[in-house]
Amino acid sequence: MSGTHVQTGEQAETHYSAFGVPVRLSHAADPLERDRRLRWLHHGAELFLASRAIPRSGLCVEVGAGEGWFSLPFACAFPDWQVLCLEPDAAAVTRLEANVAALGLRNVTCLQAGLHPDLPDIRPAADRRNAAAHLAVERQEKPFQRLVALGHRAEPVPEGTEGAVEVLPALPASALAGLEPDLLVFDAPGAEAAIAETMRTAPTGFLLGQLYAHVRSGLFNPADETAPRQYYLECGEHVLRRDFEDNFPDRRPRLDVVVAMYNTREFIEECVDSVLADGNPDIRVLVVNDGSSDGCEQLVAERYAGNPRVVLLNKPNGGCASARNYGRQKSDASHIAFIDADDRVDPGLFSALLEVARHTGTFVAEGEFQFFHPDRPADAQLVPSYEAEIYTMPGDRCIGPHHYTWIPGDAIAVGQPTIWRRIYRRDFLDRKKIYFPEHIRAFDDQIFQLLVAQYCGALAHVQGHSYHYRQHTAQDIKQGDERHFYSFNMFRAVILRSLDESWPRIDMVVQSLLNTMGWSYSGLRNDLKGIYREAAAAFVTALEKTYGYHIEPHRLRETGIEGLDFLVERRLQEMQNDPVSYGIMRLEDWRWQPELIRMMQSVRR
Structure with missing residues (x-):
């Protein structure tokens, strides 16, 4: 915790404790810089290392060590470690050396040097104990931009400002790789990308470390994906870290996009190419061939032969849900996404979502989507979705070039199921047991969306990158047949889960149910509307008698299902002497089963 501060002229002294060690540190009389250093130490570095099993000994290199805010208590707490402090400012190095002497530390070496991105590569001697002497020979004088502290963060002083640039001793970032430190700590504005590389x-x-400019997150992962690495990198209000994968050591730090493919030879190349377009090596495409018979399997195998970013998986036909689940089970990525084989995406969509997901740690990140009409003229093929009227304001947060805002789970629960323009943290889906129901052959994404909405709390909505939802006559949603009755199965599964887990409220589930019933009814064939009306009444009645949850008649009328409020009221009157019971929703009704309805319709015909 922060301790006492004593100031004398341009120098000050602070007593604080870190890593369980009390420290008295002499430093420049700059309270903003002091607070910045202590905040990062206590709320970032100390907590991060306290939750990690670090080796008993090793080499720690700190770049931009200042007067030793981090390095000195670390060296005291871990005396078997060697600590090398690099600091370009001469006055700070003088105070650093005095602090080392005052603490009697023999495992700390100081060197006046910073890291500069515009220096030729060097590889210092492998002798860690003499590394400072070898590095001192390699130093060059280079201009550095000073920092200014702003509250709990710091930013480079703008160029052109008096005193913004200083000429100081510098080393190339490659010096770090030659040292092979076990722990690297850095505060080096302008050199972040060079350090990552x-x-x-x-x-x-x-x-x-601290990032003062956006660096693509994947660069901080080791080139060997099997090599263990943990990091905590602050960038303004965001933190780039790897901690949610700790319980899944076999997961790789990347995104796998699962494409469920069934007889989509006409579209599959455009789909896969759109995902690969921005060349992000952290993104793979898993094409799951679900027993296709039109030759799309051979097309993918030949077209992407030798491409490590495309994996073709084959399975017997089992439906879209089974294909999505199969791809997820075969994936070893930390993040997962799902895309329909007849759709496509903006080239940067998944890269933007992955970047925002990594920096925020969000369970779910989503992009925008547009309706894609390929039969229209080129300038009229993409039509913005209904969200264009809702999310019109610029994102109130940004990560590099990516602007985003937070959307509550309730908002997505009542919207159109759009599971395909999102990426998900695998550990989130696994722990909450969110899968696609394989016994349902249509609209299986609805239950997936509802469960994600229930558990995610909020998701990051990224602007400026869209999913292109292809519109054509073969879509399930345009058939108007018995498949629409599958929704009752899905909502029943969600409600039963809410009972088993004692959800405190189901308002968003009820609203989503009403929205879905109204949408399905409006697109049904006329010969099915009567049965659907009875099915909806039976479902709403079961819901009310299960939860004691009353749905106002005007909300039932808003669905557009003629007479639904009357049918529900009549059923409730017939059951007025029956107690409210959690068991009622567990009872079956033939009107909720598309297979039975299809069979009965066939007999009638």
């Missing part, structure tokens, strides 16, 4: 091949297990 050079550490890709280093066997460094822990990274701690």
